[in-house]
Amino acid sequence: MADSGTTAKARILVVDDSSLVRLYYRSTLEKAGFEVEQAINGIEAMERVLSQRFDMVIVDVNMPRMDGFTFLRSLRCGADDTATLPALMISTESETQDIAEARAAGANFYLVKPVAEAELLRHVCVLTGAPL
Amino acid sequence: MDDAASGASRAVRISPEDVQRFCEFLYRRTGMSFTEGKRYFIDHRLEDRIAATGSPSFQAYFSLLRADADHEIEHLINSFTVNETYFYREDHQLRCMTSDLLGGIVGHKPPGSTVRIWSIPCSTGEEPYSIALWLMENWPQVDDYNIEIVGSDIDTRALRAATKGIYGDRALMRLSRDIVARYFRPVADGKHEIDEGLRDSIQFTRANMIDAQDMAKYRDFDLIFCRNVLIYFDDASRRQAAENLYDCLRPGGYICLGHSESMSRISPLFSVCRFPDAIVYQRPEADHG
């Protein structure tokens, strides 16, 4: 966790099947001093989360082979501390039911695409404890 | 399509944007990704493949690649991976087997029960024999159970070689001299033949992973090694193979893929399991519904 006095950068996993979206988030976050890894769907995300330490995950909903809700529910069922990994869900859906489903699946926050850089950073800083 | 193949004898120009496009395709398709430091690795191989296919431009090559013309994906992946088979290849998975997987597998079984392990594709036999050797050398409970190891491949010539069990120095390079001395005997041409008892104890069969009827003959495996083959299949075949392998496993059984492979590019049927030595995939224990 980044706080005053530590030099450790917060590590963020970005999960989206669009290479452009991943690139967009990565360039925004790296410019702000975060370390970023990527995954293309929920299965790869699970592999990454189980193999490396992350401070939070940003996860899309519509992805092949394992969607974001299924990934989050699996994550929250885990036996170790990955179960409480902060999660920012970002989706194209904006209906109330989608927000409710995201909460039920275990998302900490839910944003609707397209996401502005400032909005992304604000939520990431809240979830990682990094200063704005 | 594109401009005429002028300057075919000159190297084709590949821009950084072309490399980006190529890398994203490769990552999406296979899961392979490369850090900035490994960029030269990609550039050379991409140039090689463009030349090998006689493509007049990157765009022509990329179209060919996307259409998987002439099995280009297979050639491309081969150019990125080391394809040799040898004893104790990717031994971290063998270590995972004895350190973590077998405990769960035999946990519910009384002594004397059967443990079934499958190596598919087994190629010329290094993998199934490695499994056998590793178990005998590293699993304290190896004598408490009946271990059935099956090795299968679509290539009957490879299977014949596997049953003969004769190997050159390169195949044995990861084995200690002690193991070679105890389990192999020297034969002609500086090669070694694996112990007859081991040769007789592995069942070698011909099987086509994509053929559901073929695969229906195989059931109740506790552990399957399916390494470095699924990455070459197209989406539909990978899906088919995954469904077949699922049926061949017992509930709770495990499957190990090759080190560059991931179920994220294959199928959601299996759960991801992380152990100290390896990521493996598990057929879920209970059936829900």
Next chain:
Amino acid sequence: MPLVKGGSKGSAAGGVSTARPPALDSADAESRWAAARALAGQADAVPVLSAALARETVPRVREAIMTALMRTGDAASVEAILPYLRSQDAGLRAAAIEALQGLPSAIAPFMAPLFSDPDSDVRLLATELARNMKASEATRLLCALIEREQHPNVCAAAIDVLTEVGTPEALPALEKCAVRFAATSFLPFAISMAISRISGGEG
């Protein structure tokens, strides 16, 4: 020696819990799974597979049914899978797209209607289907879409595919898009990436 050479058959009769032949309408998921797999590629099974898909709730059985339909891969199979692009269930939508992605020629006649669908979510998902098509065809379809598309997320999805498959023919449509969405988040970035990829090489 603890190693034994067994028969290739398993010790038990697999996981099927009933003695009856597998059936698509069985109460047992394992049986439905086996039944779907057994019908893979059979064109005359498309109607029963389609009906089974409509009532199936277990994800892996749903996917096995879709795989079975995919193996037939004709217009009827495509029509059986298409409605699930509208599903409220993200997993089901993803499964439908994956199945259809494997059928670029069978899906081709459906692309224009999908890109004109009143539901923006359907248009968005359909862009993914252009990825496995020939570059010229995919470019043509996606440009026709983005030229009239008002929804930023649908355009973003189309642009993502164009980044991979787009030919220089896409540049005018992309430039017009850039103007239309200049004030939107992410799109200017996406469009400039797509333009740079498409025109970057002389390729």
